[in-house]
Amino acid sequence: MSLTPVHIEFIATGALWTVGLSAIAFVGGSILGFALALARISPVPFVRRCAGTYIQIVQGTPLLVTLFLFYFGLAVVGFDSLPAIVAAGLGLVIYSSAFLAEIWRGCLESVPKTQWEAAECLALTRWQRMVRVILPQAMRIATAPTVGFLVQIVKNTSLASVVGFVELAQAGKLVNNTIFEPFTVFIVVAAFYFVICYPLSAWSRSLERKLNAGRR
Amino acid sequence: MTYQFDFSALLPYWPLFLEGVWLTLKLSALATIFGFVVGTLCAVARAEGPRWLKTVVAIYVEMIRNTPLLVQIFLVYFGFASLGLKVTANTAAVAALVVNVGAYTCEIVRAGLESIHKSQLEAAECLGLTRTQTYWHVIVRPAIERVYPALTSQYVLLMLASSITSQISAEELTAVANRIQSDTFRSFETYIVTGVLYIILSFVVRLAFTLFALVIFPRRRKLGTAI
């Protein structure tokens, strides 16, 4: 048997789910990650340490294991009939939050100290200082690596296949189970990923170039 | 929810877990060494090679960086088969990891090579060193010393990512965990233990890289600063 348009369509539907899952992971990861980034630069040492430990634990665990933990963990706490997307989504949100937090902490810290001091001298509150002075500058630095990390998220959603969520990679596996043409099928799957990821990579690179040009 | 945690069911399996740890270390060490060589050669080719080679390397790097490791592993695994080559899952796993991490290494080392100032080249040239000697002593060595922290992070990520090779049943920690959980039906506990082992592994690997740096970079040993 060979690859038919029906199979391609099935794979394309999987690709849509990949995009959807990536969006969930990115949005959820951003919210949690931003909070974590702020916690990492908090003046309270305890808060800093908690956030740091969380990040180290998440970054030290393979995403695959994190996904298994959510998959089996949700069942353990009684939600054993949830759709696979919940475990996959939660696992990816946790994963993304830790990495985004580290990226953004770096960006926040790269805003020169003098800017923080200047804002303080203007008698702005901590919150005003953050929103009015620091964030706008940090965001400019953060866009390129954030878009770059988005590529990692898209690629890593492929691991959701291990908990049975039918995204792009799993769609490929299912198609292969019927036609037994693994090489062809996974080339097609890879091509779909490439089409999603490459523009993001290129965008990230051009953002980085612009930022560097602006600095010179 | 009245789940009773039972880690004791896993106790008899500790030698298996340990073996998994050892296999993961072996797998990632092999992938790191070969991936480093491949990546560095690619970086040099991309900086100095003829035009066609530069293009080939650029395409390789972009293809790898924009597709998931899982799919790369399947492609290598089934690719060997469709070429009529019979290889073990572990060989396919190492090959796939090398292909993958080679591309990332290439990008990191390339940034390092570009960070070496042209005046360094000129100084070496004026001392009469050949192009190859200059390249090795004055560009590649300091470049790698400079990007060593980035390489370390990349190789820790590689060690964690090697868990994905369990999907083609390569022998390593996650594959061992999969086996244990299906034996014991203690899935949650099994993956908690596995997660902890990976966290320990990532500390150990990072530490090993730090110590290794002290051995191979005498300057860092003496001054304690990055180049």
Place this chain on the structure above:
Amino acid sequence: MPAVVSLSNVHKSFGALQVLKGVSFDVAAGEVVAVIGASGSGKSTALRCINALETIDSGEIVVCGHKVHDPELDRRALRRDVGIVFQSYNLFPHLTVAQNIMLAPTCVKDMGKAEARRLAEEVLAKVGLAEKADNYPEQLSGGQQQRVAIARSLAMQPKLMLFDEVTSALDPQLTGEVLRVMEDLARGGMSMILVTHEMAFARKVASKVIFMHQGKVWETGPGAMLANPQTKELAEFLSNDL
């Protein structure tokens, strides 16, 4: 005496910019030639052409018997005979002082490690830095780094040394120690070309001074010429320089 360096009618441009417009001069063995001139007059370019770091458009350059203008030039052979020291030292940051010096003798002359080390200590003693052999460049002051750079060149036992404003990145108090090393070299009979802004030094050490202006050799003479300029451009340059 045979000329160690001889330039005749050298032209060099970067794109549309003509930097050297027919430069000619000779350096005899043992001679110390100081090249002075305003910024942009082409001094560095001339020096770089002598060492084949730039290829010239026309004219001839012969250095220690090597035809530098010849496309077939063996650059490595040329560079065994010529040492060059730059304004920015260009030491290798990942190597110790001794390793910086040993690199070329071991790579280029296949010298053994032990012998190279002895050589490094010898040249370091010459520049007064014997005790710094195992330090890294960043642990040294600018003046010390520049002396190491000189020692690194000397280790190759060149027949000619080129210096391009080797003291302009240094504080006045560090300048002195570098100039002293160069003066010792000159007295030891080394053929040298030095681009410099240190007029007093040029006057004291140079057997010949070349004033470059707008890509040409404008005026040449002994050190005393600086006290008695013949052209109005040199007079102007000297008065600006004070």
